Amino acid sequence: MQRTVHNNVHHKHETSTTTTTTMKRKVVQHGPGTLTISLPSTWAKQHNIKKGDEVILEPRTEGLLVHTPRGRQFEKKTLDIRGLNRIAARSFAALYKAGYDEITLLYENADELQRIQKTINNECTGYEVISETDNTIEIKQISSLSSEDFNILLRRIFFFLTTVTEETSAAATNHNKNAYEKNILRDQHINKLANFCRRIVNKHGQTNYKSDPALYTLIEELEKLGDLYLNFNKALLKRTTPPTKELIETLKETNKIFQTFKNVCFQYSLNKLDQLLSQCFSFLDTKTAALTRLPREDIIPTHILLNTVQKIADLNGIILLLNA
Structure with missing residues (x-):
C-alpha cells in the first residue's frame, strides 16, 4: 500500500512520550471517508521525504508500519576484527543479517582476511569486496534484496x-x-x-x-x-x-x-x-x-x-x- 505525501508533514501535534521513537498524532478527517495523520518532521528529514513522495504503509497486528519504498535504512558500519578468532566471522555475518549495506572491515593478517572472504562467499548473498588495502576491506551490497x-x-x-x-x-x-x-x-x-x-x-x-x-x-x-x-x-x-x-x-x-x-x-x-x-x-x-x-x-x-x-x-x- 503506497501513499503520496502532501504538505501536511509537520510537527504541530508532536508530543514525544519517550526520548526516542514513541509519538502521538491527532487524526484529521478530510472529506467523508479519508482520515490522515502527519509524519514526524524529524523522521521526514532523516529520510529526505518531500511533498509528493510516496511512503509504504504496512498493516500489522500490533499497528501500522510506515517506511520508504527503499526499505529500512541502515548506516555504514565499521567492524574491527583485529586479534579476534572464532567471533570474527560471526560478527561480520551478524551485520549482514541485520541489514547493513556497507561495511568497513579492519584486519591485521591473512588468516583474518581469509575467514571473512570465506564468509562472504558462502553465507552472504549480494555482498562483494569493492576495495582493499593492507589492513582494511570495503564491502558493499551490489545486488538488491527482493x-x-x-x-x-x-x-x-x-x-x-x-x-x-x-x-x-x-x-x-x-x-x-x-x-x-x-x-x-x-x-x-x-x-x-x-x-x-x-x-x-x-x-x-x-x-x-x-x-x-x-x-x-x-x-x-x-x-x-x-x-x-x-x-x-x-x-x-x-x-x-x-x-x-x-x-x-x-x-x-x-x-x-x-x-x-x-x-x-x-x-x-x-x-x-x-x-x-x-x-x-x-x-x-x-x-x-x-x-x-x-x-x-x-x-x-x-x-x-x-x-x-x-x-x-x-x-x-x-x-x-x-x-x-
Whole structure:
C-alpha cells in the first residue's frame, strides 16, 4: 500500500512520550471517508521525504508500519576484527543479517582476511569486496534484496532440508561415505538461504506473517536443524562400522517427524500441530529409554536425532505465534 505525501508533514501535534521513537498524532478527517495523520518532521528529514513522495504503509497486528519504498535504512558500519578468532566471522555475518549495506572491515593478517572472504562467499548473498588495502576491506551490497521473493526463499530452505533428510537416510542405509560428505556440503546452501531470509526480515519486514521476531526465530531454528543433520552425517562418516538397523530406523522416524513439521508450517491447523507434538513426545520417551541398550557407536548419532526432534517440538510456540 503506497501513499503520496502532501504538505501536511509537520510537527504541530508532536508530543514525544519517550526520548526516542514513541509519538502521538491527532487524526484529521478530510472529506467523508479519508482520515490522515502527519509524519514526524524529524523522521521526514532523516529520510529526505518531500511533498509528493510516496511512503509504504504496512498493516500489522500490533499497528501500522510506515517506511520508504527503499526499505529500512541502515548506516555504514565499521567492524574491527583485529586479534579476534572464532567471533570474527560471526560478527561480520551478524551485520549482514541485520541489514547493513556497507561495511568497513579492519584486519591485521591473512588468516583474518581469509575467514571473512570465506564468509562472504558462502553465507552472504549480494555482498562483494569493492576495495582493499593492507589492513582494511570495503564491502558493499551490489545486488538488491527482493522482499517479494521471501516466500520462495523460505520454501527453498525447507526444500534443501527435505533433500538432506532423504539423502542422509539413503547414505546411512548403504553406509556411503561419499554421500555423507555431499550432505555435509549441502548445509552451506541452507546457511546461505537462512542468512538471506533473516536479512530480508530485518531490512523490510514481512506483512504476510503475524510477527517478524517469530519469523526470524523460525528461520534461525531451521538453520540449526540443518546443523544437526550436518553433525549426524559427520558422526556416521567417522564410524568404523555401518549404522545398525535400529539407528537407521530412528533416523527414518526423525525424518517423518520433520515432514509432519513441514506440513504444519505450510498447512497449519491446531489438530496437525497437536499430532506433531504427540509424535515428538512419543519418539523422545521411547528413544531416551532405549539409550542404555544401544551399541557405543550409536549413542552420539542417536543423541543428535533426539536433539533434532526436541528442537522441532520446541518450535510449537513459534508456529502458534505465527498463526495467532
